[in-house]
Amino acid sequence: MDWQAGTAKVWHGLWTIWDAARKFALENPLDPFPLKRTLTGYNTVKAKADVRAGINVALLGFCQGMAFASMAGLPLRYGVMCSAISALIGPWLASSRHTVLGPTNGSAFIIFSYFASYPHLDQLQLMPMLVFLVGAMLILGAYFRIADLAQYISRSVIVAYVTGASVMIVINQAPLLLGVERVATRVKEGETAPGNVFGNVWNFLTHLSAANWWALLVALATAGCYVALRHWKPKWPAFLISMLPGPLVCLLLQRFNIFLPTFASGELDAANLLPPFPSFLSSEAPSQFAQLFGLALGIAFVANLENSIMAKTLASRGNYRVDGNQDMLSLGAANLACAYLAGMPASGSLTRSALNFESGARTAVSSLVGGAVCLTGALTLGPLIVYLPKAALATLVICIAISLIHRRQIRICLRATKSDAFVFMVTFIATLLVPLHVAIFTGVGVAIMLYLRKAARPSLVEYEFNKEGNLAEAALNAQRQHPSISIVHVEGDLFFGAAELFRTQIQRTCSDPNLRIIILRLKNARHLDATSVMALEELVQTMRKAGRDLIISGAGKDVYRVLRDSGVLKDIGRENFFMGSAQNPNISTRNALKRAQEIIGAKEADVHIYYDPRHSKKDEGAK
Known part of the structure; x- marks a missing residue:
C-alpha cells in the first residue's frame, strides 16, 4: 500500500506540474500564428511590393551569409543556409513586418571569438547543439516575457562591444588580404589557448614570409569598388557588385599561372548544405551542453538585443507597434530550425531589415520571398563559389567591420561621465582579451555595479x-x-x-x-x-x-x-x-x-x- 500511495503522490505531482504549465501557456498572450492577420486581405499590390523587396534582400542575404560565415570561421554554406532558413521560418511567428532574420555581425563575432580562444574544440560538430540551445533559450525567454530587459543595457557596453569586436574581425581577416591562411594557436585538449588579439597579431607577423602579394591586388580592387559605390552610388547594392572584381582578377591571373586562395568547390554543393543533426542521446551530449551553455546564453542575449532594436526602429518608421516577446519567440523558432537545417545562429539583421523597409516591403511575406530566393541561389549557384578569392570576401568583411566603428558614439561614451568611460574601456579591453560572450557580460556587470554604487549612497x-x-x-x-x-x-x-x-x-x-x-x-x-x-x-x-x-x-x-x-x-x-x-x-x-x-x-x-x-x-x- 505504501508504494501505491507513493505512486499516487508522484502522479499527482506530475499532473499538478502539467496543469500549471498548461494554464501558463493558455494565459500567455503570445500569438501562435500572427501571420494570419497579414494574409487576411492580402492583395496583388502588396504582393508585388513584397516580391520586389524580397528579391533585393535575398541578393544581399546570400552575400552577407557567406561573409558572416567567414567571420565566424565556418564554411560558407552555414551562413547562406542560415539566411534562407531563418527568413523562411521567422515571419510565421513575428509581430514585425520588416525584420529579416539571419546571420549577423554580433553572432559571428561571438562564435569566432569563442572558438579562437578554444581552438581544440570541434567547431562544426558543436555548432548544431549550440544553435539549438540558443533557440531553446529564446523561446523560454519569450514565454517568460523577458525581452524587455534589453532596454536596461548600458549604451556604453554596446558601443564598446561592437568596437572591440570590429577590431578583432579586422585583425582576424587581415592575413587573408595577403593570401595567408589564418593560423590559430593549437593546444592539447582540455587546455585553453591565448586566442586574443595579441596572439593573432603575432601569428600574422610570423607568417608574413608566406604572403601572396597578388592577393593584395584583389583586395585593393575590391575595396576600391566598394568605397566608390558607397560614396557615389549609395543606393546600389555595393556588397554584391564589389564581389565581381575579385573573380575577374583571379581568372586573369590564372592565365599567367598565378593562383590565389579560393573557397573549396564543395562549399555550397546541395549534398553538403545540411549539417549533422544535434544528438541528445550520445554520451557527449551532457559535456557539450555544459561547454556551450554560457556561449549560447551570450549569443541569445545579443541576438534578442539586435532583433529588438531593429524591430522597434522600423516599427516607429512604419507607424505600427511590435511585441518584443512575440519577436523573441519567432527568433527562437528560427534558431531551432537552423540547428537542423543550417547550423549557424540567427538574429535580426540590421542591414537586411533596413533594406527590406527601404525597398518598399508591405508585410512579412517579403521575408518569405527573400528566403525562398536565397535558398534557390544556394542550390543552383553553389559551384560558382570556387571562383571567389578569399581575399575579396575578407576585404568586404573588413569593410563591414570598420563601418560599425562609430567615432562619435565612442567620443560621447568617453567624455559623458567617468562611469561611462570606465565601462567602455573595461568592455573594450575585455573584447580583445576574452571570448566576446564573456566580455559583454563583464561590461554589463560593471555597468550594473557602478549604478548600484551611485544609488546606494545615502546622505543624512x-x-x-x-x-x-x-x-x-x-x-x-x-x-x-x-x-x-x-x-x-x-x-x-x-x-x-x-x-x-x-x-x-x-x-x-x-x-x-x-x-x-x-x-x-x-x-x-x-x-x-x-x-x-x-x-x-x-x-x-x-x-x-x-x-x-x-x-x-x-x-x-x-x-x-x-x-x-x-x-x-x-x-x-x-x-x-x-x-x-x-x-x-x-x-x-x-x-x-x-x-x-x-x-x-x-x-x-x-x-x-x-x-x-x-x-x-x-x-x-x-x-
Whole structure:
C-alpha cells in the first residue's frame, strides 16, 4: 500500500506540474500564428511590393551569409543556409513586418571569438547543439516575457562591444588580404589557448614570409569598388557588385599561372548544405551542453538585443507597434530550425531589415520571398563559389567591420561621465582579451555595479529646533542635554546595495549616549529586500540591548507587506509601527512622537530631524 500511495503522490505531482504549465501557456498572450492577420486581405499590390523587396534582400542575404560565415570561421554554406532558413521560418511567428532574420555581425563575432580562444574544440560538430540551445533559450525567454530587459543595457557596453569586436574581425581577416591562411594557436585538449588579439597579431607577423602579394591586388580592387559605390552610388547594392572584381582578377591571373586562395568547390554543393543533426542521446551530449551553455546564453542575449532594436526602429518608421516577446519567440523558432537545417545562429539583421523597409516591403511575406530566393541561389549557384578569392570576401568583411566603428558614439561614451568611460574601456579591453560572450557580460556587470554604487549612497543631515522654535542645522558634534528623539527621514531605494551604508549611518546616530528613541520615517523608502530587512532587524536588536527603542512611521503598503511577511514587524512591535496617510502625510510622524514621549515619560522632547538633501528640501517636523 505504501508504494501505491507513493505512486499516487508522484502522479499527482506530475499532473499538478502539467496543469500549471498548461494554464501558463493558455494565459500567455503570445500569438501562435500572427501571420494570419497579414494574409487576411492580402492583395496583388502588396504582393508585388513584397516580391520586389524580397528579391533585393535575398541578393544581399546570400552575400552577407557567406561573409558572416567567414567571420565566424565556418564554411560558407552555414551562413547562406542560415539566411534562407531563418527568413523562411521567422515571419510565421513575428509581430514585425520588416525584420529579416539571419546571420549577423554580433553572432559571428561571438562564435569566432569563442572558438579562437578554444581552438581544440570541434567547431562544426558543436555548432548544431549550440544553435539549438540558443533557440531553446529564446523561446523560454519569450514565454517568460523577458525581452524587455534589453532596454536596461548600458549604451556604453554596446558601443564598446561592437568596437572591440570590429577590431578583432579586422585583425582576424587581415592575413587573408595577403593570401595567408589564418593560423590559430593549437593546444592539447582540455587546455585553453591565448586566442586574443595579441596572439593573432603575432601569428600574422610570423607568417608574413608566406604572403601572396597578388592577393593584395584583389583586395585593393575590391575595396576600391566598394568605397566608390558607397560614396557615389549609395543606393546600389555595393556588397554584391564589389564581389565581381575579385573573380575577374583571379581568372586573369590564372592565365599567367598565378593562383590565389579560393573557397573549396564543395562549399555550397546541395549534398553538403545540411549539417549533422544535434544528438541528445550520445554520451557527449551532457559535456557539450555544459561547454556551450554560457556561449549560447551570450549569443541569445545579443541576438534578442539586435532583433529588438531593429524591430522597434522600423516599427516607429512604419507607424505600427511590435511585441518584443512575440519577436523573441519567432527568433527562437528560427534558431531551432537552423540547428537542423543550417547550423549557424540567427538574429535580426540590421542591414537586411533596413533594406527590406527601404525597398518598399508591405508585410512579412517579403521575408518569405527573400528566403525562398536565397535558398534557390544556394542550390543552383553553389559551384560558382570556387571562383571567389578569399581575399575579396575578407576585404568586404573588413569593410563591414570598420563601418560599425562609430567615432562619435565612442567620443560621447568617453567624455559623458567617468562611469561611462570606465565601462567602455573595461568592455573594450575585455573584447580583445576574452571570448566576446564573456566580455559583454563583464561590461554589463560593471555597468550594473557602478549604478548600484551611485544609488546606494545615502546622505543624512541633522536638523533640530533652535531656541526660537525654528528648524536649523544642528551644531557639529553637539551634545544633547536631555533625553532626545531623533527622526531619520529615509528617502530612496533600500535595496541590498544601500543596506550596509544605511546601517552604518544609523549606528553612527546611535553613538550619542543621550539618544533614547529613533523614529524611522519611511514615507519615501522603496524596494526593501531581505538584506535591508535583516539590517533593520539587527538594528532593533542592538537598540533593545542598549535600552533603546525604534519606531517606524509613514510606511507604505509595500514596506508593511515586506516587514509583515518577513516577521520583523513582530520584533519591532505593532505598537511601534505607524502606517502613512496620503491625506495627511505628517499624521503618522506625530503619532510616532506621541508614542516616543509615552515611552520616555516626557511631555516634551528635544526633536532632531534627518533628511536626504538630494531628494527633498522640505523641512518637516512635529510640534
